[in-house]
Amino acid sequence: MSATLSPASVEPAFRRVALLGVGLIGGSVAAACRLAGCAAHVVGYTPGPDAAEALALGLLDSVASSVAQAVAGADLVVLAVPVSAQQALFNELTPHLGADALVTDCASTKCSAVLAASAALGPALARYVPAHPIAGSERHGPAAARADLFKGALVVVCPQPPNTLSAVQRISDFWRALGGRVVELDAARHDRVFAEVSHWPHAVAFAMCAAIANGDCAEDALRFAGAGLRDTSRIGASSPLLWADILLDNREPVLACAEAFEAEMAALLAALRAGDRQALAACFEPGSRWRRALT
Amino acid sequence: MSATLSPASVEPAFRRVALLGVGLIGGSVAAACRLAGCAAHVVGYTPGPDAAEALALGLLDSVASSVAQAVAGADLVVLAVPVSAQQALFNELTPHLGADALVTDCASTKCSAVLAASAALGPALARYVPAHPIAGSERHGPAAARADLFKGALVVVCPQPPNTLSAVQRISDFWRALGGRVVELDAARHDRVFAEVSHWPHAVAFAMCAAIANGDCAEDALRFAGAGLRDTSRIGASSPLLWADILLDNREPVLACAEAFEAEMAALLAALRAGDRQALAACFEPGSRWRRALT
Numbered sequence: 020m021s022a023t024l025s026p027a028s029v030e031p032a033f034r035r036v037a038l039l040g041v042g043l044i045g046g047s048v049a050a051a052c053r054l055a056g057c058a059a060h061v062v063g064y065t066p067g068p069d070a071a072e073a074l075a076l077g078l079l080d081s082v083a084s085s086v087a088q089a090v091a092g093a094d095l096v097v098l099a100v101p102v103s104a105q106q107a108l109f110n111e112l113t114p115h116l117g118a119d120a121l122v123t124d125c126a127s128t129k130c131s132a133v134l135a136a137s138a139a140l141g142p143a144l145a146r147y148v149p150a151h152p153i154a155g156s157e158r159h160g161p162a163a164a165r166a167d168l169f170k171g172a173l174v175v176v177c178p179q180p181p182n183t184l185s186a187v188q189r190i191s192d193f194w195r196a197l198g199g200r201v202v203e204l205d206a207a208r209h210d211r212v213f214a215e216v217s218h219w220p221h222a223v224a225f226a227m228c229a230a231i232a233n234g235d236c237a238e239d240a241l242r243f244a245g246a247g248l249r250d251t252s253r254i255g256a257s258s259p260l261l262w263a264d265i266l267l268d269n270r271e272p273v274l275a276c277a278e279a280f281e282a283e284m285a286a287l288l289a290a291l292r293a294g295d296r297q298a299l300a301a302c303f304e305p306g307s308r309w310r311r312a313l314t
Numbered sequence: 315m316s317a318t319l320s321p322a323s324v325e326p327a328f329r330r331v332a333l334l335g336v337g338l339i340g341g342s343v344a345a346a347c348r349l350a351g352c353a354a355h356v357v358g359y360t361p362g363p364d365a366a367e368a369l370a371l372g373l374l375d376s377v378a379s380s381v382a383q384a385v386a387g388a389d390l391v392v393l394a395v396p397v398s399a400q401q402a403l404f405n406e407l408t409p410h411l412g413a414d415a416l417v418t419d420c421a422s423t424k425c426s427a428v429l430a431a432s433a434a435l436g437p438a439l440a441r442y443v444p445a446h447p448i449a450g451s452e453r454h455g456p457a458a459a460r461a462d463l464f465k466g467a468l469v470v471v472c473p474q475p476p477n478t479l480s481a482v483q484r485i486s487d488f489w490r491a492l493g494g495r496v497v498e499l500d501a502a503r504h505d506r507v508f509a510e511v512s513h514w515p516h517a518v519a520f521a522m523c524a525a526i527a528n529g530d531c532a533e534d535a536l537r538f539a540g541a542g543l544r545d546t547s548r549i550g551a552s553s554p555l556l557w558a559d560i561l562l563d564n565r566e567p568v569l570a571c572a573e574a575f576e577a578e579m580a581a582l583l584a585a586l587r588a589g590d591r592q593a594l595a596a597c598f599e600p601g602s603r604w605r606r607a608l609t
Contacts, residue, residue, distance in 0.1 A: 153540055173538065208534075215531045216539050220546040223522055226582055227515065228601025230574040236510045239503075241608055243468065244511050245448050249608065250545040251515040256605035259598035263591050270586060277583055279525040287521055288572055291565060296558050303554035306523025310551035313536055313544065 031059045032193065037093035038063040039086060039108055041073040043155065044125045045099030046164025049078045051197040054166045064089035073161040090115040095193065098124035103264040105132055109139035116140075122147040123190045127213065128269040129177045129206035145181040148190035149206060150174055151213070152199055159258075167198065174199035177206040214272035219280065221254050221262050222273065228255035326354045327488065332388035333358040334381060334403055336368040338450060339420045340394030341459025344373045346492040349461040359384035368456040385410040390488065393419035398559040400427055404434035411435075417442040418485045422508065423564040424472045424501035440476040443485035444501060445469055446508070447494060454553075462493065469494035472501040509567035514575065516549050516557050517568065523550035 036058035038045045046069075049061050063070040064083040074082045083089035090096055090112045098108055105126055116122070122143070126132045129149045136147045154172040174194040178187045191201045204212070231240050231252075240248070266273050283302065290298035331353040333340045341364075344356050358365040359378040369377045378384035385391055385407045393403055400421055411417070417438070421427045424444045431442045449467040469489040473482045486496045499507065526535050526547075535543070561568050578597065585593035 153538070175538075212531055212534045212538050215526055215529070216535050216543045220522065220543050222579075222582060222586075223518060224546055224605075225598040225601050226575055226578040227518055228605045229578040229582075229597060230571065230601075231510060232600040232604035233578070234510070234574050236507055237604055239507045240511050241604075242497075243448070243470075243507050244608055247549045248511045248515050250548050251519055252605050252608070253545050254542045255598075255601050256608075257598075257602065259595040259602050260591075262598060263594040266586055266594065267589060267591060270589070273586065274583070276525065277579075277586075279529050280521055281579075283521040283524040283528070284517075284572075284576075287517060287524075288569070291517075291561055291568065291572075294562060294565070296555075296562060299558040299561065300554040302524060303520040303550075303552075303557060305527040306520050306525075306550050307552065307554050309527035309532055309536075310519075310523045310547050313539055313547070313551075 031057055032189070032196065033058045033095045035060045035062060035093045036095045036097060037083070037089040038079070038097050038099060039065075039089060039112065040099035040104075041065055041069050041078065041161050041164075042099065043159045043161075043163045043168075044152065045097070046073050046076070046078045046161040047154070047166065047168035048097055048099060048125070048152075048197065049073065050164055050166035051169055053078075053080070055196040055198075057193060057196045058095070062089050062093070069161050073164070076161055076164070078161060078164055086111045087115045090120075091117075093117065094120050096120055096122045098122070098126070100126075101261060101264055102126045102128055102131060102268045106135040106138070109135050113139045113141065113143065116143055120146065121186055121189060123150045123193070125150065125152055127151055127217070127265055129175075129209045131268045133177075133179055133206050144179075145183055146186050147179075148182055148186050149177040149179065150190065150194060151177070151209065152194065152197075169194070170198035172199050174201050175204050175209055176201050177204055177209050179206060210269050211272045211275070214269050214276050218266055218269050218273050219276035221257060222266060222277070223280070224252055224255035225257075225259075225262070228252050326352055327484070327491065328353045328390040330355045330357060330388045331390045331392065332378070332384040333374070333392050333394060334360075334384060334407065335394035335399075335420075336360055336364050336373065336456050336459075337394065338454045338456075338458045338463075339447065340392070341368050341371070341373045341456040342449070342461065342463035343392055343394060343420070343447075343492065344368065345459055345461035346464055348373075348375070350491040350493075352488060352491045353390070357384050357388070364456050368459070371456055371459070373456060373459055381406045382410045385415075386412075388412065389415050391415055391417045393417070393421070395421075396556060396559055397421045397423055397426060397563045401430040401433070404430050408434045408436065408438065411438050415441065416481055416484060418445045418488070420445065420447055422446055422512070422560055424470075424504045426563045428472075428474055428501050439474075440478055441481050442474075443477055443481050444472040444474065445485065445489060446472070446504065447489065447492075464489070465493035467494050469496050470499050470504055471496050472499055472504050474501060505564050506567045506570070509564050509571050513561055513564050513568050514571035516552060517561060517572070518575070519547055519550035520552075520554075520557070523547050
């Protein structure tokens, strides 16, 4: 399989790909998978109406009426559900998983995904290769899905000890076929890094927005917000329940970020209260230098 | 004077406008002022080479060799220097200020500007109308100046008790002629609102960047940063000394923001530590709703 989108005439890498979850991410996996010709058939399942909508939108070849029906005969199963739904889904799919079927997922935390899989999959754990495609948008649902969502996007693949090299290779090739730039990281390191670059910034943006919303400047802040506040607070508009789940799911690494942040904030506020210009600027210097390196 | 850019053939509102400071903001005031035809002559002064550079760039009609020379004969004096430099500049310009000359400024905090002016200007305080144009960029210096920097930008004008109505009217018209949308706010309210929408978000971004820079994920964070971290941290690249001055200058309102933020953060972390999904989502809800209203 080539690293770029392949013409549909190439022999598909998988006979039947089952998407469990076909919202923005699952629907985009389905669409990209069909465009890249890496599956002869793409079937989707959701408990609600999303799968039927995805079929109507042309993202899927067929819709299954249960997890069992979707997974039966699939040689690749892709989980694309919120982290909080993964454990139940692994439990439900395991009895129906084919003897050679591979499994991957899209969840934004990986240690908990591995834990959930370990508790359910048994020997099939060797064929589960965790992944986290770094793509998304503020929209959701199958109507927001796009075949090019993963084009040029980082996809972190987290090989785990029971994996065979061949399983890791085929799952990496799958994500590359969808347009992703595959990078390997250990699951624990993944969760630490993504706490820092994604989960903790969401917590900070939520707290900043809450302080404004609950204060006496909420109206004036809407009126006078410039680019600084707009950028800093943008992800504070994200879904509260979705992000409560993500933060809870990656609690320890997020709390480590909180501790480091609070130490910096304490130093900053001490310098501010003391009126110490040099100390205050010194608090800002390393971060300012780091941010200028982020091009 | 019209609220839009006027043709240069209209009688100028001012004979001689003196710019004290001709960096990004002062240089842009000079260029917009000449374009709008609201001054017969625009003179600039800086202690360093900025004024000469601004003249070479065509932003000014002439360069003065001292504050005294710039201010002598001016019927409008515009201060465009960092907040920390305003007190010394008010002290220096006062003896040379014409009997009818108006004064305005561009500083991002207004109570301290009024205090500095009060200590220096004497009876001329009635002719100083504080202003804060909400415009800028990450660039600085006269080479970054643009005649359209204030086009459509909010300009907060803060009338103070000794001001004559005529002085407030003429200064408001001046900022409108430069393209600004003038809004009046009391100086104390201005400082409270801008602590909330600008100064405190900078402190938060600086602390977030410092925590990353000083932690063990600095390199990986550069590699895996997505749009969320990029936006949230962008203003953390700002100048440490400039922002140390602004935060110190508006210390009490900024500390009030810090207190409100820390209360929200404490509630968030308590819910996270307790594993309480509903409480965590409830912490996020008001801010998320507020941010969605910021269109």
